[in-house]
């Protein structure tokens with residue numbers, strides 16, 4: 259069990275992907291995931307899923323990064339709590355939306371939130387000399403996910 263982060267690519271939206279088998283039934287859900295409307299049959303879902311797996315060179319995902327296992331997430335949480343000060347720095351998105359649990363899946367952070375999250379991540383990376391290698395890896399991966407989310411407008415998914 260671990261925490262991973264994903265950002266979808268925009269090839270389908272940009273018309274760079276393989277043609278869909280039923281293009282007029284293709285829609286995007288709130289996560290930017292391509293899906294079908296109009297009560298699709300079993301066979302139609304299969305055709306859609308097969309298309310999705312080979313629709314573009316990214317197989318739909320620009321980034322897919324391992325963030326940590328439960329222990330690392332716990333360590334990162336206590337590290338950040340110690341780093342918080344009053345007055346600032348504060349890490350509300352990192353603590354409440356990313357590191358609140360080592361295995362949350364199905365969560366989304368919009369690209370708007372990703373822009374704020376990037377500021378928190380950069381604050382930590384400014385003091386990278388106090389970070390252990392595994393902590394650095396986590397914050398560098400978070401930065402890449404934020405950058406990709408901001409660039410594509412797609413959410414960060416966990």
Ligand SMILES: [Zn+2]
Pocket residue numbers: 267268269270314315316317318319
């Ligand atoms: Zn792509």
